[in-house]
Amino acid sequence: MTKNEIYPKMSEAIVSGDRAAARALAEEAVRSGLDLLEVVEQGYVPGIQKVGELWEQGEYFLPELITSAEAMKAAMAVLDPELKLKALGSRLGGKVVIGTVEGDIHDIGKNLVASMLQAGGFEVFDLGADVKLERFIDKAEDVGAGLICLSALLTTTMMNQRRFMGLLHEKGLRDKYKVLVGGAPASRKWAEEIGADGYAENAVAAVKLAKSLAGR
């Protein structure tokens, strides 16, 4: 298959959430010696973008979003090792540390954002839920992440997003990281007020924002 034939098929595999097709097409791209960065950016990413649009329009819902993200993961599982071999992985996205802040055990939204970020080409370090604020920093320092994402579903635990910003300042690391906040009670206004770098309304918007902050 030529690029013009295979790229639309890749996109379609993501939009329809066809994991087997997404994986098979990725394997074919590797075998045919295609430029794998281009494969990701022109084959798969347009698919996940289309899924995002369908979600925002209320055509796609959580089940479709999850199956599409899984198809994307299946393709990336084939492409990632190859890209790493060629030392191209780092050009794709960046490293993201994500988790739900301490005191809060809600992780559905956070998991979705983590999957979509991964599908969007980021290397994601998911710390889970009820994560001590210090751990976000330790992990980010450890892996060399550029972005830290904090989720909070409760009006009480969202205060930990504010505390986290204070902690970053105290440690003199504020300028080293971009910080995104999310979760039901968070808002753009809240992000501005606590001095975070951004807020996203949903998983799709989070990926867009992460990309723009990562300069992509």
Add this chain to the structure above:
Amino acid sequence: MTHPLLELAKTRTVLFDGALGTELMARGLGPGVPPELWNADRPDAVREVHAAYFEAGADVVSTNSFGATPLKLAAHGLEARAFELNRASARLAREAAPAGRFVAGSMGPTGRFLQPQGPATVVELTAAYAEQARALADGGVDILIVETQYDLREALAALRGAKSVTSLPVFVTLTFNSFPRGCFTIMGDPAGRAAGELEQAGADAVGANCTLTTDRMAGCIRSMRAATALPLIAQANAGQPEAGADGKVGYAQTVEEYVRPVPEILEAGAVFVGGCCGTNPDTIRALARIIRR
């Protein structure tokens, strides 16, 4: 089914209460503490909130058991206390209820995703809701209300679980987002279809709560009205939560903004109305004035 609450709804609009968790927080419930624990530890505070809603004019209050399925309590290591905490929630509301008023046993989502999105099975969820329903019935609730469901499959499991252990009426509300082409749960269940399927499965009333503000609620209720003859419930949010500069959390809408679209919701067909996130006894007092006008 003939039941005093359903009979009352044939004669006039019936008023539910407003938010419970934020009222408990105002009385000192700390972050990370499941509100249901206060049914054992701070029963006076729970009774006081119920009493405030009855005093504001609520015909029905919902028990402090929204997160008390054994599956949800397991997140706090409290699953072994599910029966005790649910029964206590029913008793506290009962004690606060003046004669002729009603207590609804609240059953919120388990927080588990069903297969294939998650690991949970319908059998497992049905059993969890059945256990909760049994305890709430034992504690003396008048009806059960399965609330804030975002997956029709889970709502149906809750309904069937409840019906398997009690003959009390079971009300069911789902939470919807509003799109140009209609109201859908995050799983993609349209409001009309949800109402129809719940009716077929034996629900005694159905409706929408949470997420939507009052100005978006009427559309959702109209979709349900077109699909079912059951009594309809509408419990809207008062805007979205926002944290102020002082760190205190407030909701965007004023009481006046909240109640303004309510006549349209009643016209759309809701016979049970009440509040959800961001509402308080003042909201319910204002609602009482409108529906009894």
